[in-house]
Amino acid sequence: MGKHLVEFDGVKMVDISISPFTNTLPIKRLQFESKRPQRVDIIYFDENKFSLRRLQQIYSRVDERTYRYQDVELPDFVSDIVVDDEGLVIDFQKMFRRV
DSSP: OOOOOOOTTTTOEOOOOOOOOGHHHHHSSSSSSOOOOEEEEEEEEETTEEEEEEEEEEEEEEEEHHHHHHHHESSEEEEEEOOTTSSOOEEEETTTEEE
């Protein structure tokens, strides 16, 4: 059976380090009525370390199809994410590009 990990209580989103698809979740769920940045708690799965941990990420809307991602733990890591008409990530600057 599974084990309840209290450190993840209340977290509703996951980020898998090898997939930009999981960045679609906060982009589609957060309310971007203004350009004000929004923090979100996520469960981060690092496939290199095969580990889970709770992190905060910051998202803000740049324009209709572009969102800015900031890593709270690595504040120098800022990247723009471009999505398609359905909100799926097609370009995660410096990381991934859909072919």
